[in-house]
Amino acid sequence: MTASPDPRRTPWRPDLAAAHLRGAVESARFVPGTPHHVTAGTVTLRGAPDETARQTSELLYGEGFTVYDRQAGWAWGQGARDGYVGWTRDSALTPGAPAAATHVVTALRSFLFPLPDLKAPVTDALPLGAEVTVVEESGAYRRLADGGWVFARHLAPVGSTEPDPVAVAERLLGVPYLWGGRTPLGIDCSGLVQLGLHRAGLPCPRDSDMQRGEVGTWLSADGAGVDYRRGDILFFPGHVGFMLDGTALLHATAHTMTVTVEPLADVAARAGGITGVRRLG
Missing domain, CATH: 2.30.30.40 (SH3 Domains)
Structure with a gap:
């Protein structure tokens, strides 16, 4: 070796x-x-x-x-x-390996109850993108293979996707920045990109350097001359985000400690420049 x-x-x-x-x-x-x-x-x-x-x-x-x-x-x-x-x-x-998933959580977070009753004490919360196995129905609730009940309208059949990964990320505006976070409770820059792409049915590795090398189609090493589109993924030293439109970046940033939208020019100046652009599709 x-x-x-x-x-x-x-x-x-x-x-x-x-x-x-x-x-x-x-x-x-x-x-x-x-x-x-x-x-x-x-x-x-x-x-x-x-x-x-x-x-x-x-x-x-x-x-x-x-x-x-x-x-x-x-x-x-x-x-x-x-x-x-x-x-x-x-x-x-x-x-044991997980049972074959039947549904995915589509709410930002959905409570897990011991009974199919909204007044029952909450035992846990399942985040957006979590996959579950439903084994029983009772009114508006679904029982999971590992126990507990989830509100049915917070679930969609496994394999269902959301067409716009940026729209998924927009749902997390204001969520606190959390180093290593992957959920709407707290998320980091690469976690936000990964979650958006996952819900769109697109595989995505965990860290920004991996994403820079593997996601979508490579466009540019510095962004020069690129006509930015919604969904373009931009990379900076140690950072990544989605283009919201032609001029604004949607990202989870330690600068504000939130998921936020900023002018691309401001982010690039603060971060030390663009180091890569990739386009989906």
């Missing part, structure tokens, strides 16, 4: 790696993974098994997660949706 693989998307550490990587990477030990799925509404993914470690991403209800290691209540593994690797709380996982 001449170079180490990207640990963000490869279940590899110098001391331990996934068995399927044997021969491709160097590691002291190779182990088979065990399938699990997330049964908390949202759970943090961290860079180390420690509550004080920086959040690197999040896992959503219903996502598969392959576990390769456990330490003191933490599980290290890889998420099924975008392949991101990290540590998460073992208590948020249930053994």
Whole structure:
């Protein structure tokens, strides 16, 4: 091996790696993974098994997660949706691959109830984009395979999409900026782009550098001469956002600590210039 693989998307550490990587990477030990799925509404993914470690991403209800290691209540593994690797709380996982999803959450957040009753105490909240398996109907509510009831009008059949990823992102205007966030409770710049594209049925990796290399069609390295369209994805040093129209950028930014709209010229000047433009379709 001449170079180490990207640990963000490869279940590899110098001391331990996934068995399927044997021969491709160097590691002291190779182990088979065990399938699990997330049964908390949202759970943090961290860079180390420690509550004080920086959040690197999040896992959503219903996502598969392959576990390769456990330490003191933490599980290290890889998420099924975008392949991101990290540590998460073992208590948020249930053994076994997720049941085949039947529906997706289309509300910004939908409460999980122990009974099909809006007055019942809320047990959790499921974020936009979470995939669920409905096993029973009762009036206006649907029971999930892992327990709990969700308001039916907050769900759509799995595979249903929203045609405009920018419109999805616009629904999150005012949501607080959160490093590593992927939900309407708190989201970062690449999480906003990923969520918008996911709801449009378009695959999208987690981080902005990955998105710069993989999403859509490459147009420009600096934006010079580009006639911007709604939905163009613009990259800056360590940052990404959607063009809302020909002049304004929709993005999650630490500058305002919110999802907001700003003139592209202002963002480019503050960020140190445009480093890439990609177009969908």
